[in-house]
Every structure is written in C-alpha cells, then in structure tokens.
Amino acid sequence: MELEGLKRCSSELERFNVKVVVTDRHRQVGKWIRENWTQFSYHIKYTGMCKKLDSLAKKKSLSILKDWVQSLKCHLYWCALSSQTPEEKKQKWLPCVDHLQNVHDSCLHPPITREKVWLLPGILFYFFRLVELLTKTMFVNDVMKMSHLGQTSGVEAFHSVVNHFVPKMYYFSYKGMKSRIILAAMHYNENAGRPQKSGGYCLRKILVDTILLYILNQIFA
Template structure:
C-alpha cells in the first residue's frame, strides 16, 4: 500500500500512461492470461488525480532546462509545425510543436481545440502564437523561425514580429512541387514532365543550400525552366549559366521541347509568382524534417484512431516529447568490429525507389524511471502541489453540446402539468 492505494494498481496505471499504451489493450492482454486486473474507473481516477499531474510536472522540469539552455546560447532558431489528431479537415485537436533546431529538442507544445478558434483551419496560427508568446515571455531571443507556408503564420510574423527572420521549409515546398508534377505525369499530353520530378525537387534543395541570399536562390531556381529545355545560359547576373559540364551520353536527359504542352504547363508551375516569391525565403540551413519525425513518434503515444480527453491528450504529447528529447541525438550504430551500420529502406514517398539510411543506437527510456520516481516519492505523498500545477492548464469547453438533465423539481412540475391537461 502507498498512501492507502494498492501499489500494484498504481504501478500498472502508471506503466500504461508513461509508455503510451492503452488501458483497453492492457485489459485484453491480462484477460487473455486470465489475470485479475483493475477496473477502467480505477485507471481513469488514478490518471486524473496522480498520473497526469506527474507528467505535467516532469515536462515542466524538462522545459525549464531547455529554456535555460536557450537563454545561455543567446539566440535560437526555432522550427514550428502543427499536427492534427485525426485525418482530414475535421480535427478536434491541433498540437503545435516548437522545436529548437540548434539542439534538436522539443522546447514547447501547445494543444488547441477547434472550438477555441472557430474551426480546425485556424488552430495552427493559434498554437504558433501561443508558443512564441510563451517563449518570448520567458526571455528566449528568437532569431529565426522555420515553418511551412501557412498564410496565417506568415501574416502574423510579417505584421507583429518583423524583427524575426521567417524561413520556409524546403521539404514542404518540394513536396508541393512533386505532387503537381506527378499530376502532369499522369496525363498523356504531359507525361514527359513527370520524368523531371526527382530532378526538380533535388534542384530546389540545391538552390537553397548553395545560395548566400534569397535573390540568388530565386535565380538558381528559375534557371531550371531553361535547363529542362537543354538551354544552359540564363539572363540573370546572379546565375548566368549552369555549373554542370556537357550532358551527353548517360548524362543526357529527356529534354522538353518548347511550346509543347508538357513544357508550357510545367514551366507555369515552376515559375508561379507566389512560389517564386516563397523561394526567396526558403531556409538555407535548417529544415523541419525532425519535426515530422516527432509527429510520427506521437502516433505511438496517441493514435489517431483513439479519442482522448483534453488533459489526457496533452499528457501523452508531453510523454512523447520526453521520449524524443532523450533520444534526439543518438549516435551512429556500429557492428562488433566498429563498422558503421546502414539500412536500405523504401519510403512511400519514393514511389518504389530506395534510400540508404544510417542506423542509430537503440532508444532508451530513462524518462520513465524519472516519472515513476516522481510519482511514488513525491506526488503520492503530497499530491496537492502537483494537482494545482496541473489545474493551471486551461481546459476548453466540450466540442459537442451536452444534454443538461433538469433537476427533480422541474421534472415533477412538468409531470403535474401534463396530468392536469389530460384531466
């Protein structure tokens, strides 16, 4: 017994939440072995009173350390992106993650419910504003931010935070271009354009990483419209000609002919005014690919097929952040002889093509030991402090309308009214 609570029950409940498991799955597992477990009400009671306050407090300690490191570094470059809790455009929750790209650590997470801002489309801007405001209030000097091309975030930084440099993630921009080129490749009249997809995405990355200014990145990017027509000199002083040698034999390409449907439509996509304007702000150094990796990790702790309460969802996001920060900078795995290990994988976005990926050392979970120690050494013994901290998290109104049951007196009055009407 721990403070009049069966220790086994509390340990089982803590293991379920701290590892990102589900009570129903664990209950089925115990039932398959015919092992007596605890009730669902008992689990959610311990989760609300003890487990969630423990996670909130441990994340507070982690966040305080990360902010202290950011203050010592002077200025930081942040990366931000939102993840919806369900596929499609009808999400209930939107979790906005702010990551310190300098050290590859999640520094803040904001959870927004759609009815707080009117609809699910506005959740990303709200989460971004909340996170940036909190970090600035803590004294963090934000030098630059890398995000996707969300219009609400662009407008906010352009009007409210002019001193912060705003960059766009090349992965998101390359993904958008790739989808449009794939659509051209599916049509008979423009199928030759589809063969340029990989080269165009690579050229976008190269334009960003090898340019010293946004104007130079634009000059290099717009040159591809001439290059794919086998024209390698350009009317731009910043990039007058291509840097490659003669492309003959195996180095030749399927060149597009001028005035053909494939050439004209692909050129319209590549030189669209809005896209070219955004290329000028493409990030030359930092990307948000690590944010995408963190969003993939969140699925292990809060699957999109399962619904959670607001505090339950927030706690699982914090556990996921603790796991990511502990394993963010793992070293390269080696064999017994000391040879670096690699693996060949076939990502979905490669459409059957492969890529070589460096294998990392096995992830650790020491954060679970810290959570368990905090729970049994402090929270169970004196839960008031931790519960008060957990209650500071504002919980929005329920998303759906709730039926309000009338009190007993009103029910009796309505019954008497119906009785007298009948008589």
C-alpha cells in the same frame, strides 16, 4: 488551425531568444508573421515547395514530368542551402528552365555526359505548364524565402512520436493527454539523433536501439 496555434503560442515564443521562424507555405501564417513578428526572420521549409511540384506531376496529362520532378527537388534544395540571400536563391533557381531545354549557359554544374530526356519548347503542352509554375511570381517569391538555416524535420519527427503515445483514434482526458505528450517529449529528447548501427550491409538506414533510461530516472528520482 495552424494560424490559431501560432497565435496561442506567440506569447511563449517571445520569452525565448527566437530569431528565425520556419513554417510551411501557409499564406495566412506568413501574413500574420510579417505583420505581427517583424523582429523575426521568416522562412519557408523545403518540403512545402516540393508539394507543388508533386501535385503537378500527378496530373494524368503531365505524367511525363515525373522524370524531372526529383531533379527539380534536388535543385530546389541546393538553391536553399547554398545561398545566403533571397536574390541569390532566385538567380540559382531561374536557370533551371533553360536546363530543362538542354541549354546550360547559366548552369554551374559540370558537363552532362549521361542521356537525358530533354523538354522541347514550343511543342509539348506540359512544357508550358511546368515553366508557368517554375517562373510564377508567387512561386519564385517562395523560393527566395526558403530556409537556408534549417528545416522542420525535427518537429515532424516529434509529431510522429506524439501520435504513437497519443493515438488520434482514442479519447483522452486533458490530464491524460498532457501526461502522454510530456512522456512523448521525454522519449524524443532521449532518442533524437541516434547514431546508425555499424557493421554489415543494408539498403536502408538502421539506427541503434531505443534508449528508455528516462523512465528509470523518473521512477527513482
């Protein structure tokens, strides 16, 4: 489905001055872009890489890795944003294997003072499974392709707005669905990037109220 959607919108994208394409870890999409869109720079989004780490930690025999998954995600994100070249991302990522063993010769962080449960090589089964994933050629190649320019969080937020205006549990005609998607796009463009409310204390981020002025603009246009 992802590949077919990309093929259908390829002619429209070529009309714009697109330089970079960021997608999920979809092998068919990546291959098609490399073969047909050689003029574009292809990158992989950060969240697509995290899914592989989550799937490994969910296994019952490897549940102890849950304590390290979040740290690996943060390191993965740092490798993507702080690097400019694929080789730099690779060189920053590979030392994490030594870091898990409490060996920090290649690490750039300051000395660690807090207590950590380090993984012991050659003893525990889950250590081999984790190292196998972190140093796998395919995974390292994906690390080198991670986007340091931007992520797809904005597109995913728009898709959630579309699901609100066009619920998948209901049937709509073509015109009805098109109208609702246009309305969802107007709503998203009007309210994307809303600032956070000021004053008071809260444990989660609370944005300012939604703006619906675009409805009045269409009525009185």
